[in-house]
Amino acid sequence: MNAGTKMALLCVLVVVFAVKGSAALELTGHAEVEGKYFLNEPMYDEQVKDSGSLSVRTELYHEWKNSLSFTLVPFYRYDNADEERTHFDIREAIFLWPRESYELSAGIGKVFWGVTEAIHLVDIINQTDWVESLDGEEKLGQPMVNLTLLTGYGTWDFFVLPYFRERTFQGSKGRLRFDPPIDTGAVYESGEKERRVDYAVRYSNTAGNWDIGVSHFNGTTREPAYLLQFDKDSNPVIVPYYEIINQTGIDLQCVTGAWLWKFEGIYRSGQDDGDFFAMDAGLEYTFSIAYLRGADIGLIAEYLYDSRKSELNTFYNDDYMIGLRIALNDVAGSEALFGLVQDFDNGSGIFLMEASRRLGDNWKGELESYIFVNAEKDALLNFLRKDDFFRLAITYYF
Amino acid sequence: MKNIFKLSGKCCFRSGNISLFIVGFVLILMPGNLLPLSTCADTHGEGENKNKPLISAEQKGLDIAIEADQRDAGFGDSMVELTMILKNRHGEESIRKIRNRVLEKQDDGDRLLIIFDRPRDVKGTVFLSFTHIAGPDDQWLYLPALKRVKRISSNSKSGPFMGSEFAYEDFVSQEVKKYSYLYLRDEVLDGRDTFVVERYPGDPKSGYTRQMVWYDKQGYLIQKIDYYDRKDELLKTLTYKNYKQYIGKYWRADEMYMVNHQTGKSTRLVFKNYKFRNSFTDRDFDRNSLKRVR
Numbered sequence: 001m002n003a004g005t006k007m008a009l010l011c012v013l014v015v016v017f018a019v020k021g022s023a024a025l026e027l028t029g030h031a032e033v034e035g036k037y038f039l040n041e042p043m044y045d046e047q048v049k050d051s052g053s054l055s056v057r058t059e060l061y062h063e064w065k066n067s068l069s070f071t072l073v074p075f076y077r078y079d080n081a082d083e084e085r086t087h088f089d090i091r092e093a094i095f096l097w098p099r100e101s102y103e104l105s106a107g108i109g110k111v112f113w114g115v116t117e118a119i120h121l122v123d124i125i126n127q128t129d130w131v132e133s134l135d136g137e138e139k140l141g142q143p144m145v146n147l148t149l150l151t152g153y154g155t156w157d158f159f160v161l162p163y164f165r166e167r168t169f170q171g172s173k174g175r176l177r178f179d180p181p182i183d184t185g186a187v188y189e190s191g192e193k194e195r196r197v198d199y200a201v202r203y204s205n206t207a208g209n210w211d212i213g214v215s216h217f218n219g220t221t222r223e224p225a226y227l228l229q230f231d232k233d234s235n236p237v238i239v240p241y242y243e244i245i246n247q248t249g250i251d252l253q254c255v256t257g258a259w260l261w262k263f264e265g266i267y268r269s270g271q272d273d274g275d276f277f278a279m280d281a282g283l284e285y286t287f288s289i290a291y292l293r294g295a296d297i298g299l300i301a302e303y304l305y306d307s308r309k310s311e312l313n314t315f316y317n318d319d320y321m322i323g324l325r326i327a328l329n330d331v332a333g334s335e336a337l338f339g340l341v342q343d344f345d346n347g348s349g350i351f352l353m354e355a356s357r358r359l360g361d362n363w364k365g366e367l368e369s370y371i372f373v374n375a376e377k378d379a380l381l382n383f384l385r386k387d388d389f390f391r392l393a394i395t396y397y398f
Numbered sequence: 399m400k401n402i403f404k405l406s407g408k409c410c411f412r413s414g415n416i417s418l419f420i421v422g423f424v425l426i427l428m429p430g431n432l433l434p435l436s437t438c439a440d441t442h443g444e445g446e447n448k449n450k451p452l453i454s455a456e457q458k459g460l461d462i463a464i465e466a467d468q469r470d471a472g473f474g475d476s477m478v479e480l481t482m483i484l485k486n487r488h489g490e491e492s493i494r495k496i497r498n499r500v501l502e503k504q505d506d507g508d509r510l511l512i513i514f515d516r517p518r519d520v521k522g523t524v525f526l527s528f529t530h531i532a533g534p535d536d537q538w539l540y541l542p543a544l545k546r547v548k549r550i551s552s553n554s555k556s557g558p559f560m561g562s563e564f565a566y567e568d569f570v571s572q573e574v575k576k577y578s579y580l581y582l583r584d585e586v587l588d589g590r591d592t593f594v595v596e597r598y599p600g601d602p603k604s605g606y607t608r609q610m611v612w613y614d615k616q617g618y619l620i621q622k623i624d625y626y627d628r629k630d631e632l633l634k635t636l637t638y639k640n641y642k643q644y645i646g647k648y649w650r651a652d653e654m655y656m657v658n659h660q661t662g663k664s665t666r667l668v669f670k671n672y673k674f675r676n677s678f679t680d681r682d683f684d685r686n687s688l689k690r691v692r
Contacts, residue, residue, distance in 0.1 A: 026692075028521060063692065096690055100681055103690075112546040137544060150686060206685070209536070211549055255551045257534065286551060294565070331484055331492050331562075333517075361493065361517045397518030 029058030034393040036175070040386040044179045046172040051081035057091070069096045070107075073141075077132070082174030084183065085131040091141045103148040108141035111159075113202060113215060115253040115262045116280040118302045118321035118341060122249035122264045124217045125200060127165040134176065134350075134370060140165045154205030161198040164220045167240060178226075178383050182238045187227065188220065189243040196220055196244070211253040221245040225271065226312070245270035260284040262302070273313065278306040282321070298325035304341070311379035318344045332357040340373075348378035359394075366393045459579025459595045466618035467574050473648045475501045475678040479670045484562050487662035494562075501678045506530060509683040513691060524688045540688035547685050563634060563656040563665040567604055568625070576600055582610070587622065591615040606633070617641070619649055627660075634658050645674045 036051045055077040063069040073092035079085035094107030111125040125142055132138035143163040149156040166186050170177035190196040198219020205212055224240035231237050247268040254261040265279040282302025289295050300323035304316040311317070323339040334357040342349030351373055356366040368391040375385035453461070482494040495516035501509040507529030514523040522542035529535045539548045577597035585594050592612045599606055610624040619641055627633040640652035654667040681687065 028518070030518075061692070069690065098690055100679075103686065110545045112544050114546075115549070148686065150681070150684070155686060206536070209534070253549055255534070255536075255549055258551050260549060260551050284551075331486075333519075358517055358519060364519050395519070397521070 026061045027058060028061075028398065029056065030395050030397045031056045032393050032395040034391055037390045037392075038175055038386075039388045039390075042175060043386045044172075044177075044181075047175055047177075048081035048173050049175075051079055051085075051175070053077060053079040053085065059092075067098055070094070071096070079131075079174075082131070082171045084169060084171030085174055087131065087168065089129065089140055091139075093141070094144075101150050103146075103150075105146045105148075106144070109144050109146065110139055110141060111144075111146070113213060113249070113251065114264050115211065115213075115251045116264045116282065116302055117262075117284065117300050117323065118282070118304055118339075119280050119316055120264070121266045121278055121280055122213070122215060122251045124215075124222055124247060124249070125159060125161070127167055127222050129168050131168045131170055131174070140168070154203055157200075157202040157204070159198075159200040159202075161200065161219060162195070164194040164196060164198065164242070166194070166242075167222070167224060169240070175387050175389070176384060178238055180236050180238055182226070182240055184229075184231070184237050184239055186224065187239050187241045189241075190220060194220075209255045211251075213249075213251040215249045215251075217245070217247045217249075219244065221247075221268075221271070225273070243271050258286050273308060273310065276307045278304075278308075278314070278316075280304050280316075294329050296325075296327040296329060298327070299323070300325070300339075315343075315348075315378060315380050316341070319349070320344065332359070334358075342373065343378060346374065346377040348372075348374040348376075348381050350381070362397050364395045364397070366395070367391070368393070455581045456579060458581035459597070460574075462581065462593050462595055462613055462618065463574050463577070463579055463597070466613055466620070469618055470648055473502055473645075473674060475499070475676050476644075476672060476674045477676055478650075478672045481668045481670070482562060483666040483668070485664045485666070499676075499678065499682070501680070501683050507535065509680070511683055511687075511691065524691055526683065526685065526688055528683075538685055538688065545689065547688055563658045563661075563663055564667070565605055567599070567601070567606075568623075568636065568656075577609075584615075585612070587612050587614075590621065592621060617649060619651075632659055642672075644672055648674065 032055045034053045036053070038049055042049055055075070057073065057075045060072040061069065071092050071094055073090070074088070075091050076088045077086060090108050092108055092110055094105050094109040096103065096105040112123055113125070114120045114122040120136065125144070126139035127142065128136045129138040129140050130136070142161060142165060145160045147158045169182040171183055172181045188194070196219065198217070200215065200217040200219070202213060202215035220242045221244070224242050227239045227241045229237055229239050245268050247266055249264070249266045252263040261283050263279065263281040265277065267275070267277050269275040280302055282300065284298060284300045286296060286298045289297060300321070302321040304319040304321065306314045306317040308314060308317065319341055321339065321341045323337065326336045328334040336355040337353070339352045340349060351371040353369045354366070356364060358364050369389065371388045372381055372384050375381040477497065477499045480496050480498060484492040484494070493516060497513040497515065499511040503509060510527045510529065512525040514520045524540040526538045526540070527535050537550045539550050540546070541548060577599055580596045582594045582596055585592050592614050595611045595613065597609050597611060605627065606625050607628060607630045608626050611620055612622040613619065614621055619638070621638055623636040624632060625634040625636070635657050637655045638651040639655060641649045642652060643649050650669065650672055652669055655664065657664045
């Protein structure tokens with residue numbers, strides 16, 4: 001049982017006692033069954049070709065009369081192929097105390113920063129739950145104390161992050177992984193390892209049609225470097241190495257009519273491979289088509305840049321992303337998304353498709369696909385060159 | 399107050415599922431009877447009229463719209479629960495539930511918060527709009543799965559939403575300045591004396607050439623609207639039912655019923671638990687509040 005789990009259980013106990021005899025809790029959530037079908041046989045010895053999985057996420061919420069609230073969000077996934085993807089996490093277990101000019105929250109929380117669609121450079125508070133999805137938008141719960149000050153000149157957020165969460169990685173039987181798999185313990189720059197206390201601050205404001213955010217983070221990086229080592233049997237293993245970094249981020253957004261203009265940039269120092277700058281800038285345009293009974297079409301185009309020269313650091317070093325979203329606005333909420341992220345230099349990239357529709361009031365069906373394009377030309381994507389897949393998921397909401 | 403309530407920007411690249419649903423509901427939030435249009439009523443022409451014994455049909459139509467608008471000013475804030483019942487031509491029903499909170503602003507458009515409850519897959523999604531008297535509105539969408547507050551662009555919408563027979567503009571465009579007017583006649587509708595006014599959308603992206611509006615003469619409350627499509631054929635009829643008075647002044651319909659004559663589909667919108675004077679402040683309608691609103 002790790003520290004996060006202990007903390008969550010403690011929070012549950014506190015709530016159970018505090019709530020005793022008061023109003024009922026609100027319980028919601030969803031359960032999902034998914035199947036993944038891979039087009040090709042796996043490349044690496046132990047990998048299982050296809051997989052089936054089940055996940056449950058519930059949200060328990062209680063608010064007291066003085067507006068103090070507690071939210072508990074446990075998450076569990078079982079995966080029949082990859083034992084590393086079978087995992088439990090407390091996504092949230094957090095008290096929130098909102099007042100007129102400030103908000104204070106403490107516990108395990110989730111925070112999102114940023115404006116772009118292809119990648120989320122500025123968003124650094126929560127660790128990525130990498131086994132969940134390739135888009136990096138699924139996050140692990142982060143222990144935190146967060147003070148939000150609301151002033152007439154914008155919002156200030158201060159974070160103290162007392163515990164670090166390691167990124168999740170696929171196990172040896174799982175697809176969509178490096179070779180050899182990353183399944184050994186992490187290495188830290190900090191002597192305190194995962195107990196190093198990290199800090200972050202963010203200022204954000206809205207002025208007319210502009211949104212601006214400036215943030216700074218000091219602590220253990222969420223994005224590890226990868227060390228090639230050898231285990232006691234002289235087998236090669238990849239070990240994630242978490243360095244102490246300083247990262248300053250800016251996110252800007254401007255809305256003009258049907259256009260959204262977006263920019264995210266970060267400057268990070270502290271890593272062995274040197275300081276670097278990365279950005280994601282682009283636009284989003286939305287319009288509706290009267291002849292299609294008012295279907296909405298969204299077009300997204302972004303440019304991604306990373307000043308690091310080594311291909312092993314990031315896939316997105318000089319890439320574009322284009323996306324098309326179609327929302328039919330029908331009773332079933334039918335929607336589809338097509339996207340392509342591709343390198344300008346060597347043409348390596350990822351094509352993704354995602355379509356979903358509601359099946360009655362409580363059910364939803366989703367079809368997703370990732371196709372890797374010219375993957376052999378990119379050092380990182382090369383690991384996934386045989387991993388084109390389709391994913392079908394049925395979700396029940398309660 | 400200008401109630402432009404356009405929603406288009408949609409959600410983020412990957413989590414769009416919610417967005418289109420939202421679009422569907424957004425419109426609901428801004429029916430004229432929810433978000434009274436008020437102080438921006440255009441009263442030019444009053445002076446001219448003093449010297450002219452005859453009021454033109456255009457002026458009379460405008461005057462009626464202004465009067466209806468002004469009678470609803472000063473409500474302060476409100477909240478209400480909405481149920482939307484979509485029925486297709488086979489009689490199959492789908493249910494939507496949302497809650498709507500409005501804060502009236504004296505020198506700007508109203509602030510609007512929409513909380514989505516049903517279907518379950520969009521539960522927890524929240525829409526926030528700062529409407530403006532002039533210029534585009536500021537709008538944000540909160541996506542609970544990502545904890546992301548996403549800015550969305552306000553853009554014109556003429557299509558139906560989620561199979562509902564309400565178009566976005568059916569709600570947003572009831573403000574005085576969005577139309578030009580022509581008074582047609584007096585008429586007795588279901589035993590009520592009414593003014594019949596034709597209005598023409600100023601927005602070239604509107605799905606309508608014209609709308610015929612029945613105002614009852616006593617309260618200047620809209621009783622019925624006929625919508626004519628771009629081919630000038632009768633498309634839909636909206637009926638307002640069971641007006642009730644709140645805090646001694648403000649009238650709200652309990653129900654709105656929209657029938658599409660061309661498809662045979664209909665949508666019933668039921669309003670419950672209207673509450674006024676909730677002591678809402680700007681703080682209840684800021685971006686930070688989206689993350690914790692319930």
